[in-house]
Amino acid sequence: xxxxxxxxxxxxxxxxxxxxxxxxxxxxxxxxxxxxxxxHRGIEKLATExxxxxxxxxxxxxxxxxxxxxxxxxxxxxxxxxxxxxxKRGDYIRVITAELERLHSHFLWLGIACHIIGHDSMFMxxxxxxxxxxxxLEKLTGNRVNYAMVTIGGSRRDVxxxxxxxxxxxxxxxxxxxxxxxxxxLTDKTIALRTKGVGVLKREDALRLxxxxxxxxxxxxxxxxxxxxxxxxYGDFEFGVPVVDSGDVFARVVVRALECYESIKILRQALxxxxxxxxxxxxxxxxxxxxxxxxxHEAPRGQLSHMVVGDGxxxxxxxxxxxxxxxNTPTVPFMLRGNTVADAGLIIASIDPxxxxxxx
Amino acid sequence: MQQEYxxxxxxxxxxxxxxxxMRKNGVYLVMIHAFxxxxxxxDISWDYAVDPAVESYHVVxxxxxxxxxxxxxxxxxxxxxxxxxxxxLTFEGLDVSKRLFLPEDLLxxxxxxxxxxxxxxxxxxxNQTNKKEGSV
Numbered sequence: 001x002x003x004x005x006x007x008x009x010x011x012x013x014x015x016x017x018x019x020x021x022x023x024x025x026x027x028x029x030x031x032x033x034x035x036x037x038x039x040h041r042g043i044e045k046l047a048t049e050x051x052x053x054x055x056x057x058x059x060x061x062x063x064x065x066x067x068x069x070x071x072x073x074x075x076x077x078x079x080x081x082x083x084x085x086x087x088k089r090g091d092y093i094r095v096i097t098a099e100l101e102r103l104h105s106h107f108l109w110l111g112i113a114c115h116i117i118g119h120d121s122m123f124m125x126x127x128x129x130x131x132x133x134x135x136x137l138e139k140l141t142g143n144r145v146n147y148a149m150v151t152i153g154g155s156r157r158d159v160x161x162x163x164x165x166x167x168x169x170x171x172x173x174x175x176x177x178x179x180x181x182x183x184x185x186l187t188d189k190t191i192a193l194r195t196k197g198v199g200v201l202k203r204e205d206a207l208r209l210x211x212x213x214x215x216x217x218x219x220x221x222x223x224x225x226x227x228x229x230x231x232x233x234y235g236d237f238e239f240g241v242p243v244v245d246s247g248d249v250f251a252r253v254v255v256r257a258l259e260c261y262e263s264i265k266i267l268r269q270a271l272x273x274x275x276x277x278x279x280x281x282x283x284x285x286x287x288x289x290x291x292x293x294x295x296x297h298e299a300p301r302g303q304l305s306h307m308v309v310g311d312g313x314x315x316x317x318x319x320x321x322x323x324x325x326x327x328n329t330p331t332v333p334f335m336l337r338g339n340t341v342a343d344a345g346l347i348i349a350s351i352d353p354x355x356x357x358x359x360x
Numbered sequence: 361m362q363q364e365y366x367x368x369x370x371x372x373x374x375x376x377x378x379x380x381x382m383r384k385n386g387v388y389l390v391m392i393h394a395f396x397x398x399x400x401x402x403d404i405s406w407d408y409a410v411d412p413a414v415e416s417y418h419v420v421x422x423x424x425x426x427x428x429x430x431x432x433x434x435x436x437x438x439x440x441x442x443x444x445x446x447x448x449l450t451f452e453g454l455d456v457s458k459r460l461f462l463p464e465d466l467l468x469x470x471x472x473x474x475x476x477x478x479x480x481x482x483x484x485x486x487n488q489t490n491k492k493e494g495s496v
Contacts, residue, residue, distance in 0.1 A: 037461035080362050091361075210389060210435025223388070229412035231363045293365045294390065294407055294414045307393045307407070318395035322439070330434035359461065 002030070005341055007348070009038045016355035020332070020348060024341055032336040034329060034348075036358050043360045044319055051314040052078050052152050053285055059306070060146045062321060063357045065108065068094075068101045069299035070306070071150035074319070076231060076295035077308040078152055078288055088275040090154030091233040096167070096270050097140065097149045098297070099263040103174075104133040105300035106214075106256045106263075109352045110181065113253060116346045117194040122184060129177040136170050139163060154280025159271075168271050171264050178264075182257045195250035199335040199347035202247055209331045213302020213324045214259060215351045217243045218251035225298040237269045249350040256352075287314055299324060301352050323357035364413035367405075372422050375406065379428040379436075382408045389432045390414060392439040394447050404449065427451035 003024050009017035017038035023031040043062055047055050059074045060067040072094055079086060107130035114122040134144055141147035141157060149155050185191055206219035216223055224241040226234040242258035244251040288310030296305045302324030311317040328351040335347050390407040397403045401421040408415045419425060429437040440451040441460040
């Protein structure tokens with residue numbers, strides 16, 4: 001006999017509203033549907049009545065986790081329309097903030113994944129280590145969220161030599177805990193039993209549905225905007241793109257843990273080779289020239305794109321923000337099928353969904 | 361270093377063949393966007409990640425276009441459903457029987473396509489009037 005099991009829109013395992021409807025037979029999920037749009041905020045509409053500097057503040061509020069990614073991507077689109085060349089040091093500081101953001105986002109997700117499977121000691125251990133990254137972000141930007149590091153034409157805050165050395169020290173300090181976390185993630189029986197073979201998204205499905213970011217890379221799809229379409233200072237750095245083939249929740253854990261090492265690698269290169277010179281072009285209010293551009297950035301959850309249309313005035317004529325969860329959420333029903341109801345919360349959370357981003 | 365962005369204007373008939381070609385070549389669909397241009401005409405664009413560039417194919421002046429959901433699956437259907445709600449655009453062949461982002465009561469009282477084409481001040485005023493009348 002079939003039952004419909006509703007999850008959400010408000011659920012303890014989900015910090016933001018989403019509604020999944022599971023069609024089950026016994027404990028097994030036969031089919032599923034996902035519904036979003038419980039808190040649509042109309043941010044794109046608001047942006048049409050704001051200038052470029054005000055919009056940086058606005059788009060940072062699209063998401064509390066990847067706030068820098070939004071400001072970074074929006075700024076790149078406006079700079080493309082206006083033909084603005086960002087000073088090298090400004091680009092490096094943007095990348096440093098972006099990679100610290102990726103580290104804290106991945107640590108956050110790894111902790112949450114452990115919490116959902118009931119491995120709370122691991123959750124607390126990972127979040128404790130995450131505080132090191134949060135402290136550095138606070139020293140660098142003055143904030144733990146909504147960093148306000150980006151301005152049109154560069155970065156807003158410089159990195160002193162003392163802070164540069166401190167972040168390099170933090171990279172050293174992170175190595176041992178990251179090794180320990182990765183080793184536990186790869187070898188712990190509890191994690192393996194709850195994640196291996198669970199919520200599988202096959203490579204062909206990931207490609208067909210347009211999955212992106214770590215979610216796609218855990219299904220064997222080798223994509224990363226930082227490498228495939230280099231922007232800002234990313235072309236200056238060597239880094240790997242971890243790809244795992246199994247497509248299950250375990251693969252998503254492994255990919256994110258390995259990506260932390262690559263972020264540290266990028267951070268080291270950026271900090272050791274931080275160019276001298278200005279960080280921005282004066283933080284001036286500009287008119288957005290007539291024209292349009294799309295900028296893409298590999299945010300912690302995957303490719304983030306901002307389309308900006310300017311009409312020669314101060315305000316945006318139109319912005320269109322497309323977030324990784326917009327691409328990854330439609331894959332959830334495919335991952336749920338054939339799994340048990342008990343794993344549904346974990347499977348939904350395994351894409352690292354951001355419904356706040358989605359309901360921008 | 362800035363990413364490359366190419367705008368290519370096409371006709372409505374070219375939307376599906378281009379999508380098929382891109383799909384065959386393994387190109388990711390970045391997104392489908394729309395906006396009203398200075399002349400008040402709808403400008404719809406299909407952005408493809410032809411790395412390292414974004415190729416942006418534009419159709420101007422149309423409000424009914426074919427869906428590419430059969431080619432790009434949910435990667436196309438979600439943005440098409442979003443544009444149907446926000447701009448009232450029709451994507452031929454797309455199932456719009458369920459809402460995506462906007463609440464059903466808003467779609468019922470204000471209709472599709474109100475969000476992006478109505479000035480914000482008018483929307484606020486309309487919402488306040490509706491609240492007074494108890495319809496929202």
